Amino acid sequence: MTTLLIDAGNSRIKIGWRRGGAYAGPGAPREPVQAAFGHDELAGALPQWLRQAGLRPQRAWGTNVAGAAMEIRLGELLRPYGCRMSWIRSTPSLLGVANGYRDPERLGADRWLGLVGTWNGWLRQAGGQAPPVHVLAHFGTATTVDTLDPAGVFTGGLILPGRDMMRRALAAGTADLPHADGRAVPFPDNTDDAIMSGVAAAQAGAVVRQWLAARARYGQEPRLVASGGAWSAIADEVAHLMQAAGSTQHVQVVDNPVLDGLAFLAESSPPSS
Numbered sequence: 001m002t003t004l005l006i007d008a009g010n011s012r013i014k015i016g017w018r019r020g021g022a023y024a025g026p027g028a029p030r031e032p033v034q035a036a037f038g039h040d041e042l043a044g045a046l047p048q049w050l051r052q053a054g055l056r057p058q059r060a061w062g063t064n065v066a067g068a069a070m071e072i073r074l075g076e077l078l079r080p081y082g083c084r085m086s087w088i089r090s091t092p093s094l095l096g097v098a099n100g101y102r103d104p105e106r107l108g109a110d111r112w113l114g115l116v117g118t119w120n121g122w123l124r125q126a127g128g129q130a131p132p133v134h135v136l137a138h139f140g141t142a143t144t145v146d147t148l149d150p151a152g153v154f155t156g157g158l159i160l161p162g163r164d165m166m167r168r169a170l171a172a173g174t175a176d177l178p179h180a181d182g183r184a185v186p187f188p189d190n191t192d193d194a195i196m197s198g199v200a201a202a203q204a205g206a207v208v209r210q211w212l213a214a215r216a217r218y219g220q221e222p223r224l225v226a227s228g229g230a231w232s233a234i235a236d237e238v239a240h241l242m243q244a245a246g247s248t249q250h251v252q253v254v255d256n257p258v259l260d261g262l263a264f265l266a267e268s269s270p271p272s273s
């Protein structure tokens, strides 16, 4: 039996899957690849991809932060397979993670399952070591930077416009700024580089701010985990700032912690549920 895992974000729908029985690979119990579809191409591209991949999903678990209509659309696209769908919302606790949000159900479900995936993925690979503090940065449509304490409690996080949204906002909100296509450099000497450097600095600065705050609060060097479609464009800037902040580690890049969280959830649920 094929179980689909769906991370419906504001730019793209990311899809992973697991097959029946135990998956013996490292980390999360899912196949280690994902597909990604833009909202506009979904209706044509998803059925085509399922056909080509030879997948006939009978079960699906998903998070959705792209509006209620997206759940209806995906439900209709998967109905021909007789696929039963569960949309996961944020809760006060799940698979060892506790939700410290004032109103736990208001936390974006993608952020929540990303924390669940990161925590359980770490436990599975840690071989009995004490858990570190995790700072989880997701670079999607929006950027989020969330902290998980050594007991698995989500203690809060940032939301800021993502890289492309920041760049678009400058073009839309001014008379003379273009939709920039420059490079992030230390001392930009032209408009396009000035914008891209400013945006990269804001993105990386948010990450390092949370990493420093978590280090001060817990007295240990947090493990920084990064994901999301816009990550590669910000990676160098984050690496530079982390080094300047005294970090001795490499950023841990994770393909999709949300799909990982959904995979752990599917694994832990009885087949009939």
Ligand SMILES: Nc1ncnc2c1ncn2[C@@H]1O[C@H](COP(=O)(O)OP(=O)(O)O)[C@@H](O)[C@H]1O
Pocket: 008, 009, 010, 011, 012, 013, 139, 140, 141, 142, 162, 163, 164, 165, 227, 228, 229, 230, 231
């Ligand atoms: N092929 C692509 N299609 C769309 N966005 C892409 C692509 N490659 C990189 N990106 C970047 O990734 C961001 C979307 O990342 P993603 O993690 O899918 O976001 P979300 O979860 O919000 O849908 C876009 O804002 C863009 O900056």
Ligand SMILES: CC(C)(COP(=O)(O)O)[C@@H](O)C(=O)NCCC(=O)O
Pocket: 008, 009, 010, 011, 065, 106, 107, 108, 109, 110, 111, 140, 141, 142, 143, 144, 159
């Ligand atoms: C912050 C988000 C917009 C991120 O979505 P994304 O950029 O991944 O599409 C999403 O998690 C969301 O709508 N959250 C609800 C509010 C909150 O988490 O507090």
Ligand SMILES: [K+]
Pocket: 007, 008, 009, 010, 110, 140
């Ligand atoms: K997302």
